Amino acid sequence: MSRLDSAIRRLTAQRACLDAAIALVAGRDGPVLELGLGNGRSYDHLREALPGSDIFVFDRRAEAHPDCMPDDDHLILGDFRDTLPAAAARFGATVMLAHCDIGSGRPDADASLAAFVAGALAGLLAPGAVVVADQELDAAALTALDLPEGVAPGRYFMYRAGSP
Amino acid sequence: MSRLQRMIDRLLTQRACLHFAAQEIADLAGPVFEIGLGKGRTYSYLRELLPDREIYAFDREVHAPADAQPDADHIVLGDFRDALADAGARFGGRVALIHADIGSEKPERDAQLAADLGPSLAALAASGGLILCDRELSLAAWPRLPLPSDAGDWDYFIYRAP
Numbered sequence: 376m377s378r379l380d381s382a383i384r385r386l387t388a389q390r391a392c393l394d395a396a397i398a399l400v401a402g403r404d405g406p407v408l409e410l411g412l413g414n415g416r417s418y419d420h421l422r423e424a425l426p427g428s429d430i431f432v433f434d435r436r437a438e439a440h441p442d443c444m445p446d447d448d449h450l451i452l453g454d455f456r457d458t459l460p461a462a463a464a465r466f467g468a469t470v471m472l473a474h475c476d477i478g479s480g481r482p483d484a485d486a487s488l489a490a491f492v493a494g495a496l497a498g499l500l501a502p503g504a505v506v507v508a509d510q511e512l513d514a515a516a517l518t519a520l521d522l523p524e525g526v527a528p529g530r531y532f533m534y535r536a537g538s539p
Numbered sequence: 540m541s542r543l544q545r546m547i548d549r550l551l552t553q554r555a556c557l558h559f560a561a562q563e564i565a566d567l568a569g570p571v572f573e574i575g576l577g578k579g580r581t582y583s584y585l586r587e588l589l590p591d592r593e594i595y596a597f598d599r600e601v602h603a604p605a606d607a608q609p610d611a612d613h614i615v616l617g618d619f620r621d622a623l624a625d626a627g628a629r630f631g632g633r634v635a636l637i638h639a640d641i642g643s644e645k646p647e648r649d650a651q652l653a654a655d656l657g658p659s660l661a662a663l664a665a666s667g668g669l670i671l672c673d674r675e676l677s678l679a680a681w682p683r684l685p686l687p688s689d690a691g692d693w694d695y696f697i698y699r700a701p
Binding site for chain 1: 540541542543544546547550551553554557578579580581583584586587604606607644
């Protein structure tokens with residue numbers, strides 16, 4: 376498959392899952408977490424769809440396009456292994472939606488980070504919160520959700536906080 | 540419209556336009572030029588669509604992933620203005636398809652670059668060949684073709700060389 380086709384497939388899956396998650400949390404209160412700002416595309420999508428929400432963005436560095444840059448109060452820079460435990464102390468289990476776009480393309484590093492993030496999110500999510508992720512997250516506190524139509528299993532992942 | 544949505548529309552439009560162009564030039568001999576290699580996405584797609592063509596990519600530097608890089612004989616590094624003017628001596632009137640993905644988020648810079656490149660691109664294109672560009676080119680008398688129906692909500696420009 377060409378790199379153009381694979382980019383389209385990845386971005387359309389991301390959009391479909393974000394839109395489905397946004398619909399699932401409609402009307403709920405609580406902050407939104409974006410783990411992995413990157414160039415800011417999905418942050419911009421969340422910001423547009425959830426204009427009244429506090430969206431906190433986590434990344435190692437801020438490299439987004441200037442018009443997709445969160446303000447200083449909503450940008451938390453550093454290693455997820457440090458910043459997520461600190462966020463749990465600050466927010467408690469209040470988060471209504473989290474999007475994890477954390478893959479690097481290195482399977483071992485990605486699996487290890489996904490395992491950490493899955494555990495760390497458990498302390499941040501409000502009951503019924505929705506998680507959208509580019510990696511499989513394995514935690515007792517997360518129940519897998521069906522993916523939107525057109526998104527093949529394993530391409531993106533969605534979870535609900537709480538046991539089935 | 541979010542940047543995620545715009546990126547999807549842009550990539551869908553590129554795919555639709557390149558697919559259309561590859562069919563249109565099926566019976567026209569000549570190499571393909573990719574102006575602006577970038578991340579190698581459209582180069583990778585052109586290579587898949589046109590496996591038997593010589594495809595030359597132009598850019599200031601190479602930062603595409605290894606599997607989407609041309610070999611050293613098919614990459615031309617440097618300023619587009621110089622590189623395309625130089626290419627005229629070897630390829631003038633012979634290029635079957637030119638895809639110029641040259642836009643940035645600076646409209647004035649883009650308009651100037653498009654104006655500067657137009658004559659070089661026109662001199663390179665084979666008669667009946669296509670030029671696809673993400674910015675409008677002022678190619679006097681060249682018909683602009685409609686975009687394919689499966690393009691996204693994103694502007695693109697397709698011209699056929701007379």
